[in-house]
Amino acid sequence: MNKVQYYLNDIVELKKPHPCGSKTWQVTRTGIDFALRCQGCGHRIMISRKDFERAVKRVISSDHQTPP
Numbered sequence: 389m390n391k392v393q394y395y396l397n398d399i400v401e402l403k404k405p406h407p408c409g410s411k412t413w414q415v416t417r418t419g420i421d422f423a424l425r426c427q428g429c430g431h432r433i434m435i436s437r438k439d440f441e442r443a444v445k446r447v448i449s450s451d452h453q454t455p456p
Contacts, residue, residue, distance in 0.1 A: 400415060409428060411445075
């Protein structure tokens with residue numbers, strides 16, 4: 389199975405919306421846990437890698453540059 393790499397400042401869409409109505413989150417920390425900031429209201433959460441990978445629907449944008 390192909391693992392997706394997540395990087396700082398990636399914008400991801402989660403399967404379930406936040407109570408404010410937004411489904412998009414910015415990744416502010418990676419590692420064994422992820423820190424996310426809601427793009428709708430600015431709320432911050434910590435989530436385990438396992439739960440994060442299960443909740444992500446897609447990566448909307450990424451600032452990460454892949455080497456040629």
